Amino acid sequence: xxxxxxxxxxxxxxxxxxxxxxxxxxxxxxxxxxxxxxxxxxxxxxxxxxxxxxxxxxxxxxxxxxxxxxxxxxxxxxxxxxxxxxxxxxxxxxxxxxxxxxxxxxxxxxxxxxxxxxxxxxxxxxxxxxxxxxxxxxxxxxxxxxxxxxxxxxxxxxxxxxxxxxxxxxxxxxxxxxxxxxxxxxxxxxxxx
Ligand SMILES: Cc1cc2nc3c(=O)[nH]c(=O)nc-3n(C[C@H](O)[C@H](O)[C@H](O)COP(=O)(O)O)c2cc1C
Numbered sequence: 439x440x441x442x443x444x445x446x447x448x449x450x451x452x453x454x455x456x457x458x459x460x461x462x463x464x465x466x467x468x469x470x471x472x473x474x475x476x477x478x479x480x481x482x483x484x485x486x487x488x489x490x491x492x493x494x495x496x497x498x499x500x501x502x503x504x505x506x507x508x509x510x511x512x513x514x515x516x517x518x519x520x521x522x523x524x525x526x527x528x529x530x531x532x533x534x535x536x537x538x539x540x541x542x543x544x545x546x547x548x549x550x551x552x553x554x555x556x557x558x559x560x561x562x563x564x565x566x567x568x569x570x571x572x573x574x575x576x577x578x579x580x581x582x583x584x585x586x587x588x589x590x591x592x593x594x595x596x597x598x599x600x601x602x603x604x605x606x607x608x609x610x611x612x613x614x615x616x617x618x619x620x621x622x623x624x625x626x627x628x629x630x631x
Pocket of ligand 1: 454455456457512563564565566567568587609610611
């Protein structure tokens with residue numbers, strides 16, 4: 439489907455989407471650094487910057503370690519990704535203070551990364567289909583890092599390399615109308631009778 443925004447916005451918001459067909463090409467360290475640099479500048483509560491990333495480039499043991507943390511459905515198509523990024527939110531300060539907005543802040547950083555990737559001609563695909571319980575141990579992450587998702591990054595490949603069921607889904611999706619999401623003054627209209 440063609441994505442047509444209901445109000446004028448910057449084109450990258452609708453141009454970015456999450457394909458599953460990757461070419462498997464190598465990404466350079468410079469390309470990776472630009473993604474994380476964009477994420478670094480995301481806003482966060484008290485400027486805590488609770489996002490944490492552990493990544494692996496295709497063909498390395500680090501990639502395999504992150505790949506092994508994906509559910510089988512996600513492994514089908516991420517084998518051709520150029521890099522996998524495990525995203526964590528650090529949920530506490532080093533002195534143990536709870537950081538309530540850690541996930542919210544980390545979501546902002548992931549979106550910055552995704553939009554930067556789009557600007558670099560790359561595609562990203564976030565995945566919650568992960569073995570979250572195993573992620574800290576497998577990647578030697580501290581226990582106060584809460585697994586959020588794994589992100590596949592790479593260059594867009596031809597959809598015909600995908601199994602048929604996934605090929606049919608290789609299209610940008612639509613969104614709910616603003617009227618279902620945004621309420622002026624009160625959310626009473628959102629309450630189902
Ligand atoms: C946190 C998060 C988890 C997701 N988990 C998966 C997943 O496990 N597998 C998958 O194929 N897509 C996954 N997606 C992709 C979403 O289905 C996709 O972003 C959504 O349908 C909107 O489509 P778009 O990103 O193409 O605009 C996930 C996306 C996000 C942001």
